Amino acid sequence: MTVAGKMPMTSKPAELNYDGHKIEFAVTEGSEGERGIDINKLRDATGLVTIDNGFMNTAATSSAVTFLDGEKGILRYRGYPIEELAEKSTFIEVSYLLLYGELPTAARLKWFEGQIAKHSETKEGIKTIIKAFPKDAHPMGVASAAIVALSGFYPEYAEGDLTEAQKDEVFPQLMAQLKNIAAFQHRASQGKDLIEAQPKKFDYVTDFLFQMTGKDVDPEVSKALNILLILHADHEQNCSTSSVRLVGSSKAN
Incomplete structure (x- = not known):
């Protein structure tokens, strides 16, 4: 799973309350409106790691190369719709x-x-x-x-x-x-x-x-x-x- 684009930060962070402490994590937004919680500092801040079998809830990277949504039939390369590329390129x-x-x-x-x-x-x-x-x-x-x-x-x-x-x-x-x-x-x-x-x-x-x-x-x-x-x-x-x-x-x- 990837989040498309350069992932700008949103104004409202996500909060984790654990063991009497509140930790804030930045929420990033991809070019297609998808959002992800940036947990890069999770282990340093809490000593915890995440468990996500199959990485079904994990965006491994941000990417500007390809956006794919099979359920909606969307495929874009570098922002270009696949229909346009298939027809003209x-x-x-x-x-x-x-x-x-x-x-x-x-x-x-x-x-x-x-x-x-x-x-x-x-x-x-x-x-x-x-x-x-x-x-x-x-x-x-x-x-x-x-x-x-x-x-x-x-x-x-x-x-x-x-x-x-x-x-x-x-x-x-x-x-x-x-x-x-x-x-x-x-x-x-x-x-x-x-x-x-x-x-x-x-x-x-x-x-x-x-x-x-x-x-x-x-x-x-x-x-x-x-x-x-x-x-x-x-x-x-x-x-x-x-x-x-x-x-x-x-x-x-």
Whole structure:
């Protein structure tokens, strides 16, 4: 669970009366009107901790990336309604939006696409790992192993926090490699030769479909997959996001 936005403080605090003492806690408000009690000082002030099985009452962080309300059918990326993005944007543009906080200008989009193309070649060792799995191996298991293995081929990114310049390399690099890994796994599971990326010939989504099938791609199929990728680009604070944030916070590789 997250609280959307930067969480400004409300004027009225929450009060806890315990053992003859009254402790006040700030109440913050997200961009969608949701409110949360900031209990960061609870343990220092009282010696107590909270018990919240399943974290059903806990907002793990504040975020300006995604707002999701499944019951009301609302999904926004960086404040943009998903309907607008699905109609007017490409998956690459939406990926840039999620990563950098704003939709790209024409110049930045050209740069981003160029960076993805620059990193479109996958190391032979990664291909060997993918082909070593049984044909009936679960795709996520293969993808996980290949993605983890990338750190061994790019050790310069494995130590410490990334600089802004390194992020400009890593973000498009992962975009390129994830596409290749997914397509390679699909081909390997069918016992077929792997098809290299052709970024000079195809757009990102069409290239992915060609890498999987080796056949001409129907523009309508490419358009449909583009929309599906936009819809699934981010899902707020789900289980996988929580796991990555938890492990990443310890600076583990």
